[in-house]
Amino acid sequence: MARRLKDVDAVVIGMGFSGAILSRELTRAGLDVVGLERGADRNPAEEFTLTRLRDELRYVVRLELMQDNSTDTITFRNAPDELALPIRRFGAFLPGEGVGGTGIHWGALHWRFLPNDFRIRSALAEKYGASSVPDTMTIQDWPLSYDELEPSYDRFDRLCGVSGQAGNLRGRLIDGGNPFEGPRSNDYPNKPIKTAAGPAMFGAAAKSLGYHPFPVPTATSSAPYVNPEGITLGRCEYCGHCNRTACESNAKASPNVNVMPVLRAEPKFELRTRVFVTRLVYDKAAKRVTGVVYTDMKTGEEYEQPAGLVVLSSFVFGNTQQMLLAGIGEPYDPRTGKGVVGKNYCYQFEAGGEAFFEGREFNPFMGAPGMGVAFDDFNGENFDHSGLGFFGGGYIVCANNGAPPIDGRALPKGEPRWGAGFKQATAKWYRCNTRFNTQGSVYAHRDNFMDLDPTYRDALGRPLLRLTYNATENDHRMSRHLVDKLEGVIKAMNPTHYELHNRPKNFTIVPYQSTHCTGGTMMGADPRSSVVNRYLQAWDAHNLFIQGASVFPQQHGYNPTGTVGALAYWSAKAITEQYLKTAGPLVHA
Amino acid sequence: MSEDGVPRRNFLLGAGLAGTVVAAGLAGPAEAQQPATAPATPPPAPEPEPFVTLTAQEAAFIAAAVDTLIPADELSPSGSDCGVAIFIDRQLGSAWGGGARMYRSGPFVKGKPEQGYQLPLTPRDYFATGIAAANAWTRKTLGKDFDRLAAGDRVGALKAMEDGKAAFENFDARAFFGQLLSLTMAGFFADPIYGGNRDKVAWKMIGFPGLPATYADKIEAYRDKRYVAEPQSIADFS
Numbered sequence: 001m002a003r004r005l006k007d008v009d010a011v012v013i014g015m016g017f018s019g020a021i022l023s024r025e026l027t028r029a030g031l032d033v034v035g036l037e038r039g040a041d042r043n044p045a046e047e048f049t050l051t052r053l054r055d056e057l058r059y060v061v062r063l064e065l066m067q068d069n070s071t072d073t074i075t076f077r078n079a080p081d082e083l084a085l086p087i088r089r090f091g092a093f094l095p096g097e098g099v100g101g102t103g104i105h106w107g108a109l110h111w112r113f114l115p116n117d118f119r120i121r122s123a124l125a126e127k128y129g130a131s132s133v134p135d136t137m138t139i140q141d142w143p144l145s146y147d148e149l150e151p152s153y154d155r156f157d158r159l160c161g162v163s164g165q166a167g168n169l170r171g172r173l174i175d176g177g178n179p180f181e182g183p184r185s186n187d188y189p190n191k192p193i194k195t196a197a198g199p200a201m202f203g204a205a206a207k208s209l210g211y212h213p214f215p216v217p218t219a220t221s222s223a224p225y226v227n228p229e230g231i232t233l234g235r236c237e238y239c240g241h242c243n244r245t246a247c248e249s250n251a252k253a254s255p256n257v258n259v260m261p262v263l264r265a266e267p268k269f270e271l272r273t274r275v276f277v278t279r280l281v282y283d284k285a286a287k288r289v290t291g292v293v294y295t296d297m298k299t300g301e302e303y304e305q306p307a308g309l310v311v312l313s314s315f316v317f318g319n320t321q322q323m324l325l326a327g328i329g330e331p332y333d334p335r336t337g338k339g340v341v342g343k344n345y346c347y348q349f350e351a352g353g354e355a356f357f358e359g360r361e362f363n364p365f366m367g368a369p370g371m372g373v374a375f376d377d378f379n380g381e382n383f384d385h386s387g388l389g390f391f392g393g394g395y396i397v398c399a400n401n402g403a404p405p406i407d408g409r410a411l412p413k414g415e416p417r418w419g420a421g422f423k424q425a426t427a428k429w430y431r432c433n434t435r436f437n438t439q440g441s442v443y444a445h446r447d448n449f450m451d452l453d454p455t456y457r458d459a460l461g462r463p464l465l466r467l468t469y470n471a472t473e474n475d476h477r478m479s480r481h482l483v484d485k486l487e488g489v490i491k492a493m494n495p496t497h498y499e500l501h502n503r504p505k506n507f508t509i510v511p512y513q514s515t516h517c518t519g520g521t522m523m524g525a526d527p528r529s530s531v532v533n534r535y536l537q538a539w540d541a542h543n544l545f546i547q548g549a550s551v552f553p554q555q556h557g558y559n560p561t562g563t564v565g566a567l568a569y570w571s572a573k574a575i576t577e578q579y580l581k582t583a584g585p586l587v588h589a
Numbered sequence: 590m591s592e593d594g595v596p597r598r599n600f601l602l603g604a605g606l607a608g609t610v611v612a613a614g615l616a617g618p619a620e621a622q623q624p625a626t627a628p629a630t631p632p633p634a635p636e637p638e639p640f641v642t643l644t645a646q647e648a649a650f651i652a653a654a655v656d657t658l659i660p661a662d663e664l665s666p667s668g669s670d671c672g673v674a675i676f677i678d679r680q681l682g683s684a685w686g687g688g689a690r691m692y693r694s695g696p697f698v699k700g701k702p703e704q705g706y707q708l709p710l711t712p713r714d715y716f717a718t719g720i721a722a723a724n725a726w727t728r729k730t731l732g733k734d735f736d737r738l739a740a741g742d743r744v745g746a747l748k749a750m751e752d753g754k755a756a757f758e759n760f761d762a763r764a765f766f767g768q769l770l771s772l773t774m775a776g777f778f779a780d781p782i783y784g785g786n787r788d789k790v791a792w793k794m795i796g797f798p799g800l801p802a803t804y805a806d807k808i809e810a811y812r813d814k815r816y817v818a819e820p821q822s823i824a825d826f827s
Contacts, residue, residue, distance in 0.1 A: 051823045054800040057779040062685055073692040078703055085700045085707055088692045194805070197812040239802035361815040365797055366804040400808075405778035405797045417751075418658040418770060419744070423794065427664055430795035431815065456694065508703035 002293050002304040008034045011292055011307035013277045013322075014314035016101025017561065018547030018568040020255035020263065021159075022311045024229075025572035027268040029580060034305065035269065036294060038276040039068075039098030044256050048246040056404040059245035065105045066090060067097040067315075071276070072458040074317050078470040078506050080334055080447055086456050086464065091510035093347075093517055094244070095315040099273060100256040102315065102515060103561070105244045107369030108252045110162045110219040111395075111558035112153050112566070114380040115146035115182040120443075120554070123381050124391060133391070137474065138337075138344055138444040140553040143525045143534035146182045149566050152573070154185050156565035160253035161225040161233045163190035164217030178214045180376045190222045193236065193371050195400070198355075198362050198434025202398030203373035205492035211375040216397060218370035219253035219561075229262045240365045240402025252368070274298050278460050280310065280326040282541060289326070289544045295460055308583075309575070313547035313568075316345075320450045320520030320550055321465040329521075329531050329540050332449050334468075340531050341521065342450040345467065346555035348516035349394070349440030349475045351483050351502050354410045355495035356433045364403035364431060372399025378485055379557040380441070390477035392441035394557030396486050398434055410435065412497050436490065438482035441557040442518075445472045450520050471507045479503060516560050518552040526589055533587040535574035536567060542585045545571055638675050638784070642682030642713070646734070650720045651677050653736035657743045658773045665790045668773060676776030676785030677716075686713040712768075719765035722757040723750070782823045792820040800826065 009031035012019045019035060026033050042048075042065075058064050067073075067090060075084035096102040116123045119141045124133050133139065166187045167177025192215035195203070203213040220236040227233060234249035242252050250257045263269045274297040281290045281304065291306035312319050323329055323341045332343035374397035376382060385391055402408060410433045411417075415425035453466035483500050490498045503513075524530025527539035532551055538544040547568055549560045578586055640648045655668030655677070665671060680686055688711030700707045710718060724734045727746055731738060735746060749755040750766035757765070776785030778792075780799075786792065792799055799820035807816060 051800060051826045054802075055780055055782075055823065057775060057783055061775055061779075063690075068690045069692045070688075070690050076704060078701070082701070083698065085698055085704045086692045086694070087704075088706055089690070091705060194808045196808050200812060235805060237802065238804040238808045240804070241802060361811070361813055363804075363808075363811050363816045365802070366808045366811070366816070371808075403797070405792060405795060406775050409778075409795070418747075418773075420660050420662050423659070423662065423664045427794050427796075430797070455696065506701075506703050509705045 002302040004304045004306065007306045007308070008032050009307070010034070010309040010311065011036060011305055012311040012313060013292060014101060014312075014318065015099045015255065015271070016096070016313060016315075016548070017103040017255050017565050019101070019311065019313035020259040021565065021568040022313060022545070022547060022572055023263055023269055024259055025569070025576060026309070026311075027263070027266050029576040030268070031309070031580075032268050033270070034307070035263075035271045036275050036277055036292070036305070037099050037271065037273045038297070039273065041271070041273040042099045042104065042256055044246065044250065048248050048256070050248050053245050053248050054241055056406050059105070060243065060404055060407045063090070063094060063244065065096050065098065065245060066094045070459065072464075074465045074467050075453040075456050076467045076469070076509055078468070080468055084453055084466045084468070087509050092508065092513045093515040094512065095317070095515060099260065099271070100254050103253075103255045104246050106515075106561055107243060107559070108219040109370040109559040109561075110157070110160060110164070110217045111562045112182060113146070113556045113558055113563055114180065114382070116381045117556040118142040118144065118146050118149075120380070120556075127381065128385065136446045137391070138446050140344075140522070140524055140529060142553055143523055143530070144570070149570055150182065150185055152566040152569035153562065155228075155569045156562065157186075158189050158228050159258055159565070160219035161189050161221035161227055161258075162217055162219050163193050163222040163236075164188035165192040165215050167214060176214060178376050179212050180379065180382045188217065190225055193218055193220065193222050194238070195371060195373055196363060196366055197360070198364075198400060199371070199373040199398045201493050202434070202436070202489060205489045206373070206375050208492055209488060211377045211489070213373050213375045216370045216372045216374050216399065218368070220247070220251045220368060220370065227258055229259060231258060231261055233257070236368065238366050238368060238371060240367050240400070241404065243369050243402055243404075276460060277322070278302075278462060280312070280322055280328065280544070282326040282328055284327070287541055289328070289541045308543065309579075310544045311547060312544060316517045316520055316548065316550040317450070317465045317467070319546055319548060321452070321462075323521055323531065323546075324452050324465070325462060328538060328544070329527075331451060334447050334449055337446065340527075340529065344444035344519040344522050344553055345448045345450050345469055346442040346444050346518045346552065347469065347507070348514040348555060348559075349442050349471065349479050349503065350437055350514050351440065351479045351500075352435065352437040353483070353486065353490065353498060353500040354433050354435050355490050355493060355498040356410075356412055356429055358432060358496040360432050362400070362432060362434050364400060364408070364433065367400025367402050369401050370399065371401075372397050378482055388477070388481065390474045390481065392443050392474065392478045392557065394438050394440035394478070394482055396436070396438050396482055396489070398436050401435065403430070413499055436486055438479065438486055439557050439559065440475065440479045440482055442475055442555045443472075444519065444554040448472075469507055471503060471505065476503065476505070516549070516555060518549040518555040518560060521546045521550040522553045523551040524553060533585075535578075535586045536571040537574070537579070537586050539585075539589060543583065545575060547571060640675070640678045642678045642686070646724070647717065647720050648674065648678065649736040650724060650734070653738075653743060654747065654769060655773050655776070657740070657747055658770060659777055664794050668777065670787070671777060671790055672781070672785040672787040673773055673776035676779065676783050677772055679784050680772060680776070681713045681716055687711050688713075715765075715768065718760060719769070722760040722762070723755075723765065726755055726757050726762070780823050789820045789822055
């Protein structure tokens with residue numbers, strides 16, 4: 001029997017970017033907030049230090065900051081008629097665990113979605129006719145516009161000290177920035193990052209073909225910066241080591257560096273780590289969540305924490321699983337199309353390539369995941385899809401990701417994988433290649449969804465979440481189109497040799513592809529088509545606010561974190577300015 | 590048992606590196622934390638590193654395999670002389686080797702390749718099984734354990750495993766080869782603190798500068814120009 005604890009004003013489940021921002025905004029509004037994190041506390045002063053961080057085996061290969069699959073995982077199958085099996089160690093995607101969540105090891109590519117992305121179904125209907133979207137493509141308009149979200153995007157930009165080149169400042173187009181971006185109310189907090197030889201050549205080649213290259217916006221400050229929380233961020237050193245781990249310079253944004261120091265000093269905030277929330281306590285009649293039940297992993301004891309307000313801000317999988325376990329909202333059924341919880345699981349459809357330049361020097365170990373040049377000419381509705389046979393798109397990029405020696409070596413396909421020939425080839429090519437990526441959208445499909453697994457359970461006895469997902473013909477066509485355009489640019493760079501990597505027909509859980517999982521508790525205009533309203537408030541529990549990419553109706557052609565952070569500020573504003581005055585539904589169904 | 594002239598017992602002491610000393614820079618955290626006062630007597634000469642996880646037969650297989658995957662030439666010493674066999678021994682004995690952070694509940698079902706690894710075996714048990722299956726296969730087809738094969742036959746055997754042409758009894762040879770190659774390369778290229786990549790030989794081979802990495806003033810200055818630095822590892826800062 002769970003021991004009942006003293007009531008608190010608000011409880012926040014999961015201390016990633018969304019959880020940290022909500023905790024900060026709610027305490028600022030005067031609430032007593034308890035933050036619950038199932039993983040370790042991660043304090044930069046103790047953990048994000050040298051030489052500890054410079055250990056590729058620990059972080060990149062053994063995945064020290066990622067979710068512990070011995071406690072919890074998901075099951076996976078490609079199609080509804082297959083048997084789902086547990087992902088025994090995560091591979092294709094890598095959700096983080098502990099304070100900071102996935103916001104520690106992310107690549108810090110900091111994007112906004114396009115204005116048209118927020119009204120994609122309407123935009124497609126207007127341009128190509130209402131019947132142009134197939135029945136199986138279950139995309140939806142977002143229940144808010146880019147313009148409404150813009151001030152929140154701006155807040156999150158400043159929290160993170162984002163470096164970039166504005167392309168559209170309050171409607172004025174600026175040369176060298178992304179001309180397709182929505183108007184921004186303020187310039188980026190920091191000047192764009194520097195780029196190495198590969199991305200510079202890519203930018204020149206893209207421009208020569210008439211595209212519009214610009215430096216990738218990154219949440220790594222290019223110069224020392226004091227964010228609005230009064231926290232001083234360091235300058236990025238382009239060390240090439242931060243992918244899958246943290247930044248000792250405090251230049252790469254993370255919840256731990258950019259928000260948590262203020263929260264840790266806040267008397268109204270209490271952080272409890274290594275506490276595993278097993279369920280939400282749901283009062284269906286009252287349409288309220290009365291609290292949460294968790295197991296303290298340090299003592300093995302179970303507690304019930306009553307709360308006036310519950311913020312659910314774990315990863316996409318955890319958010320959806322909690323809703324299904326608590327029975328809040330109608331589970332999605334792909335056979336009938338009815339129900340919403342678990343619906344519209346989407347992903348990022350990334351494909352790319354490498355180019356090898358014999359005798360040239362690219363110093364690939366300098367840089368970071370976002371240190372590159374991109375163009376957006378084939379993203380969203382930035383181009384005409386008439387006659388192409390698909391919808392969607394993505395940005396095309398060349399970046400110096402850093403090239404750690406175990407995981408970051410590239411070799412032409414024909415070269416040996418081992419033996420004396422391998423050594424010669426690796427010594428020859430390691431420094432002379434540069435890499436490309438296409439960040440493709442995933443438009444929702446009727447058969448891609450999440451529900452509870454009938455067989456497998458986690459270490460706390462709960463049914464695992466079951467993911468049913470496969471790549472669709474639409475997304476394959478979209479991706480091949482992007483890769484074709486990429487190939488044109490690579491050819492213009494005149495490499496000795498290049499390779500392109502289209503995605504295999506079926507989605508596979510190995511190797512790593514992207515941690516941009518979205519959907520499952522999507523936001524929308526009404527309870528029949530969504531789990532949460534435009535303020536991320538659950539339709540069926542007015543004191544429950546769900547954060548993170550699980551609220552995306554579909555995934556667009558950009559990394560999701562910029563929008564996740566913006567939505568956190570947007571939701572927090574609605575809670576503090578509206579909900580705390582009058583508790584109840586903020587949108588009437 | 591020593592028809593190829595290499596006593597198997599030596600493999601227990603780190604194959605092919607009798608006489609190779611542990612570089613002072615490889616001192617582990619425990620040593621690094623010792624008080625800095627000068628010792629009254631000179632420290633004893635370092636001992637060769639023994640295998641602590643693998644059996645003698647397994648160690649012989651691993652040493653022969655890593656020496657075939659990473660042969661000695663002008664670019665580097667052999668895999669085992671670079672410490673890769675010791676690395677694999679340590680990794681298989683680590684929490685990772687024991688299956689930490691891995692979901693291990695049943696039921697166990699073969700599944701599709703898209704569903705990834707589905708065996709109940711920990712990495713340690715997986716390698717034990719794979720090594721035994723590989724030796725059984727080379728005994729059947731070539732008359733000897735893998736480590737007793739001539740160099741050319743070892744290459745041929747690994748190639749057959751890689752190409753899926755080796756028919757192991759009840760075990761996936763190609764998948765095993767993939768795991769073996771992956772762990773070998775991790776050992777060759779990882780920080781030397783884990784036992785492989787001795788003297789940062791793999792980093793020198795490719796021109797990876799290691800830990801010191803403050804490139805804000807270099808990333809543009811070194812466009813199309815080689816940046817050369819003597820690589821430095823974790824132990825160099827300990």
